[in-house]
Amino acid sequence: MSTVSQPLTRAVFPFTAVIGQEDMKLALILNVIDPKIGGVMIMGDRGTGKSTTIRALADLLPKIDVVADDPFNRAPDDPEVQRDRADLPKTQKKVPMVDLPLGATEDRVCGTIDIEKALAEGVKAFEPGLLAKANRGLLYVDEVNLLDDHLVDVLLDSAASGWNTVEREGISIRHPAQFVLIGSGNPEEGELRPQLLDRFGMHAEIRTVREPELRVQIVEQRSEFDRDPQRFLTQHQAEQDALQQQIVGAQERLPQVTLEPEYRLKISQVCSELDVDGLRGDIVTNRAAKALAAYENRTEVTVEDIQRVIALCLRHRLRKDPLESVDSGYKVEKTFSQVFGLAEPTAANGRQPTGVR
Numbered sequence: 001m002s003t004v005s006q007p008l009t010r011a012v013f014p015f016t017a018v019i020g021q022e023d024m025k026l027a028l029i030l031n032v033i034d035p036k037i038g039g040v041m042i043m044g045d046r047g048t049g050k051s052t053t054i055r056a057l058a059d060l061l062p063k064i065d066v067v068a069d070d071p072f073n074r075a076p077d078d079p080e081v082q083r084d085r086a087d088l089p090k091t092q093k094k095v096p097m098v099d100l101p102l103g104a105t106e107d108r109v110c111g112t113i114d115i116e117k118a119l120a121e122g123v124k125a126f127e128p129g130l131l132a133k134a135n136r137g138l139l140y141v142d143e144v145n146l147l148d149d150h151l152v153d154v155l156l157d158s159a160a161s162g163w164n165t166v167e168r169e170g171i172s173i174r175h176p177a178q179f180v181l182i183g184s185g186n187p188e189e190g191e192l193r194p195q196l197l198d199r200f201g202m203h204a205e206i207r208t209v210r211e212p213e214l215r216v217q218i219v220e221q222r223s224e225f226d227r228d229p230q231r232f233l234t235q236h237q238a239e240q241d242a243l244q245q246q247i248v249g250a251q252e253r254l255p256q257v258t259l260e261p262e263y264r265l266k267i268s269q270v271c272s273e274l275d276v277d278g279l280r281g282d283i284v285t286n287r288a289a290k291a292l293a294a295y296e297n298r299t300e301v302t303v304e305d306i307q308r309v310i311a312l313c314l315r316h317r318l319r320k321d322p323l324e325s326v327d328s329g330y331k332v333e334k335t336f337s338q339v340f341g342l343a344e345p346t347a348a349n350g351r352q353p354t355g356v357r
Contacts, residue, residue: 011225011230011233012056012058013052013055013056013222013225014056014059014060014232014233014236014239015053015056015057015059015060015240015243016060016236016239016240016243017056017225017232017236018049018052018053018056019209019214019217019218019221020214020218021048021049021206023204023205023206023312024040024042024053024204024206025053026204026292026312027202027312028040028053028054028057028182029247029295030202030288030291030292030295030309031180031182031202031291032057032180032247033247033250033254033291033294033295034254034287034288034290034291035178035179035180036287037201037202037284037287037288037291038159038160038181038199038200038201038202038280038284039156039159039180039181039182039183039201039202040181040182040183040200040201040202040203041144041183041184041185041192041197041202041203041204041316042182042183042184042185042203042204042205042206043184043185043191043203043204043205043206044184044187044204044205044206044207044208045186045206045207045208046186048209050142050184050206051140051142051184054097054138054140054182054184057138058094058095058096058097058137058138059094059097060240060243060244060247061094061095061244061247062095062244063092063093063094063095064092064093064094064095064136065091065092066090066091066092066093066136067081067088067089067090067091068088068089068091069089070088071128071132071133072128072135072175073093073096073133073135073136073137074135074136074176075136076088076090078176080176095136095137095138096133096134096135096137096138096179097137097138097140098130098133098134098140098179099140099142100130100140100141100147100155102142102146102147104130104151106151106154108129108130109129109130109131109151109154109155110129110154110164110166111127111128111129111131111132111164111166111173112126112127112129112166112168113125113126113166113168113169113171113173114126114127115168115169115171126166126173126175128175129164131158131164131175131177131179132164132175132177134179135175135176135178135179136178136179137179138179139155139159139179139180139181139182140182140183141155141181141182141183141184143184143185143186144183144184144185144192145183145185145189145190145191146185146189146190149193149196152192152196153196155181156181156196156199158177158179159179159180159181160199162176162177162178163175163176163177164176164177191319194319197316197317197319198277198278198280198316198317199280200316201284201287201313202284202288202309202312202313203312203315203316204312205315205328205329246295246297249294249297250291250294250295250297253297253299254290254291254294256299257291257293257294257298257300257301258299258300258301259289259290259301260300260301263289263303263306264286266339266340267285267286267289267306267310268282270285270310270314270332270339271285271314273335273338273339274314274317274318274332274335275318276314276318277317280317281313281314281317284313285306285309285313285314288309288312288313289301289306289309289310292305292308292309293305303340303342306336306340307333307336307340307342310332310336311329311332311333311336312329314332315329315331315332318331318332330345333345
């Protein structure tokens with residue numbers, strides 16, 4: 001008697017087992033709690049676990065309710081879905097994690113309209129692209145600094161608006177594209193233009209771990225996972241479940257979190273003194289601080305919350321010249337300390353000034 005084999009799923013390294021890189025992990029978690037923060041730009045050395053950590057986060061998140069076979073992963077209670085038909089079949093699926101390949105064309109990203117079919121049959125024949133697939137999930141662009149500027153603009157516009165519009169020969173299609181945009185790259189291969197970099201909500205800089213003991217621990221963990229993935233996953237399952245519940249709880253708690261007017265004023269003062277263009281830095285810092293408070297099971301933002309996120313939210317907005325490097329965070333933290341009346345950071349207790357390693 002023949003048996004039907006179950007499809008094999010590839011084991012994903014658990015998020016809670018990732019050692020170090022705390023700025024990257026925090027920025028990713030906060031963006032999942034509040035996608036309106038605007039995504040994360042992760043710059044750092046090769047082989048520092050950027051891709052591994054991002055895939056691990058997607059795998060950690062709970063499944064979402066979707067309309068069965070819907071190309072846009074829409075929720076069953078989506079008003080557009082309800083308008084078409086209220087009794088559509090429902091199912092659950094993992095949060096989408098879409099990798100955007102470097103050589104992707106605009107059609108592959110945005111989707112295409114079959115003009116001939118549209119003209120001949122009078123229907124909008126739309127072939128969805130990667131933005132449709134990423135709706136309600138994560139869109140990851142490795143080496144984003146090598147991507148065509150126009151395509152980066154398209155991604156950022158969709159991430160900010162939550163919609164993707166495709167127009168061809170007078171025919172227009174619009175569909176939801178709500179996703180957390182995550183870009184990564186190596187600074188040695190060039191930075192994004194300041195105008196594009198500013199559009200990312202947060203910027204995390206990661207470096208190769210230098211401590212020999214930690215390096216050994218990372219290598220041993222990876223070897224253990226490769227040798228027996230299921231056993232390794234089982235060992236970390238309790239931590240994974242706890243973190244998943246913490247994130248879900250934070251998403252539910254976020255609307256109740258408050259930020260004192262005095263703190264909002266001081267955040268804007270920091271942005272003003274750092275000569276940050278526009279108001280995006282103010283808005284993102286407010287959102288990230290609230291998300292952090294929600295993540296830590298609180299409904300009121302503290303000065304410590306703001307201190308932990310402000311460099312991640314502002315450091316990439318100080319660069320006016322494309323030839324400059326992104327600030328290490330020292331300048332932001334120094335100005336924050338002055339405005340909030342705290343002790344100024346030094347090389348010993350804060351981030352080092354730019355250029356110091």
